[in-house]
Amino acid sequence: MKPVTGDHLKLVFGLKLKQVRQDRGLSLKQVAGKTGLSVSYLSEIESGKKYPKPEKLIGLANALQVPFDDLVSMKMGKTLNPLMELLDSSLVREFPFHMFGINIRSLVDLATVSPEKTGALVRTLTEFIRTYDLKLEDFLFAALRSYQKVNGNYFEELEQEAADFGKEHGIVRASLQEKCEIFQKAVESANTVIDSENLTNYPDLMDLRSVYVNSKPARLLLNPELRVSQKAFILGREIGYQRLELKQRPKTSSLMKATRFDRVLDNYKASYFSGAMIIPERVLVADLKTWFNHKKWNQKHLRGLLSCYGVTPEMFLYRLSQVLPRHFGLKDIYYLRFNHSKDGKYYRLIKELNMSQLAMPSGINLYEHYCRRWLSIRQLEEAVSGKGASDEPVIEAQRSHFIDQDLTILNISILRPLYLKPDSFSSMTLGIVLTEKVSQTIHFAFDSSIPDVDVNETCERCFMSKDACGQRVAPPFVFNESERLKTRENSLKCLLRDFGEV
Structure with a gap:
């Protein structure tokens, strides 16, 4: 299990404190009287907004008559174990819930209202993901597509940044070759070396268009087989990372493995910016x-x-x-x-x-x-x-x-x-x-x-027959199974009607 840190630590401790307090049959007011802490402060701790200092933790442990180490440990007990499963999952750690108006606290509230059912749900989703070989990146790219759809795949601020760069460098009606040369100068002026030779030393990577090395100075290795249009796009995207101050970037031209949504999103923004510069x-x-x-x-x-x-x-x-x-x-x-x-x-x-x-x-x-x-x-x-x-x-x-x-x-x-x-x-x-x-x-x-x-x-x-569709390459087993189920459902309805079910 990965260590729980930051906001998750506050949430976990708050829920554990609330569980111990309720197990002792104590109200917030009673705990406040025993510890000298205010009811509002205790409420903020239990809601995951605050994490108490060591001396206050000792006071809470004494008031609740629980060993200090047990109170601050991440061992949750049977009731709250589903919460740990939830918070420890890579999906919860990396999925951009905030983009859909959901925060981690909402998920935690769900887990605490019905922990056993939440645990069953988490295990069901885990089994589903394993059965269909779904990976975290499948969810991250699905989230990106949803983000694009919500915005109509159009981002005015990125269009404006691209237009501003075009005006500053006079590229609106420039040829693609001219744009490529302007892009290269802009990238090099940002202390990045453009290297079109050394990628050939790594044959296994020759299907990539570029590799970025965060060295001193930074180095952008380009595939020497790139066409002008491909090179211009890669250089334009590099300008996007620099101009938009995007920090999370992949090392390769195409994401070999997506593990963080902010990296997926920043890559999309830089790519959008590049396309908007090349095609104003x-x-x-x-x-x-x-x-x-x-x-x-x-x-x-x-x-x-x-x-x-x-x-x-x-x-x-x-x-x-x-x-x-x-x-x-x-x-x-x-x-x-x-x-x-x-x-x-x-x-x-x-x-x-x-x-x-x-x-x-x-x-x-x-x-x-x-x-x-x-x-x-x-x-x-x-x-x-x-x-x-x-x-x-x-x-x-x-x-x-x-x-x-x-x-x-x-x-x-x-x-x-x-x-x-x-x-x-x-x-x-x-x-x-x-x-x-x-x-x-x-x-x-x-x-x-x-x-x-x-x-x-x-x-x-x-449903088209092979005679009607000469291009068929596989039998219609999904369609046939759907039709079989419909027939069975209709037969069941007839049976129930014939025997007078109301």
């Missing part, structure tokens, strides 16, 4: 209005925007998920990124932000088979088979009708090879739930040249 908000909104005014879908328009900004497809589509809700009122959207390789068995959902009403498997330990009719999945399938492989991005659109949920989505997907991973590809999708508002905003949304395709979540959940 005001310029992007104007360009999107021009693009959306086209009545016909043409991938050349989107390809032209990618070329103009010089950025990766994932950066551009993800940036759209930040500005569409705020500036165009399109809030029912999602962003998905899948990776797949020629020797891979599964299509890996590596990034997901679902702000839409569409319910879809999140990809956490999902061993079902994503619907092969999804645009991203089809793109990846064709790429690894050699049909769609290209160094140039493959840009396509599809109107996907989710037959189980009766929702139609405009999907815009871009496929590209993973430059640091041979024979591997990535497909990014921006999905927009189609409504009257969308048709008024994106004039090509219902263009007849965009194919309409019936889709579902996974093969296992889909």
